[in-house]
Amino acid sequence: MPKVTFQNTGQSVDADEGAELRDVTQKNGWPIPYGCENGICGTCLIKVSENKEGLTEETEHEAQTLKAMGKADGEHRLACQCKIKGDCTIEQ
Ligand code: FES
Numbered sequence: 001m002p003k004v005t006f007q008n009t010g011q012s013v014d015a016d017e018g019a020e021l022r023d024v025t026q027k028n029g030w031p032i033p034y035g036c037e038n039g040i041c042g043t044c045l046i047k048v049s050e051n052k053e054g055l056t057e058e059t060e061h062e063a064q065t066l067k068a069m070g071k072a073d074g075e076h077r078l079a080c081q082c083k084i085k086g087d088c089t090i091e092q
Contacts, residue, residue, distance in 0.1 A: 002084050006030045007049050007091035021055065021082040021090070032092055037080045042069050044079040046090045052077075054088030 004024050005012040008031075015024045022044070025032045035043035039061030048055065055077060058066070062081040066072040079090070 002054060003087045004054075004084060005050075005087075005089040007089050015084045017084055017086070019084045020080075021084060022080045024084065025079060030092075032079050034080055039065055039078050039081040041065075042078065045069070045071065046077055046079045046092055047075050048077055048088060049075075049091050050089035051087050054084065054086035055082040056085055 001014040002017055003012050004015045004021070006028070011028065013024065013028050022034060022037065032046060033043050035041040039059050042065050052074065058077070059081045062078045063072065065078060066076060
């Protein structure tokens with residue numbers, strides 16, 4: 001079972017493969033804000049500090065939004081668009 005770590009607090013939780021990262025963060029009370037939940041507003045911006053391959057590929061909306069925000073650097077993601085594939089560490 002993939003392990004997702006929130007670097008800000010050091011908390012690690014087990015998550016089902018294919019689970020939405022948004023659900024994992026909300027279920028565990030990680031303080032990541034959400035707005036549109038559709039990859040457009042950029043509110044849920046996070047940085048993947050380890051194992052970015054542990055999250056699904058960027059969606060089209062996500063890629064466009066990250067580019068518009070100047071965050072299309074391969075390290076930043078929009079939490080509302082990510083699903084869990086394997087172990088990863090995120091930070092806000
Ligand atoms: S909540 Fe709007 S981009 Fe994720």
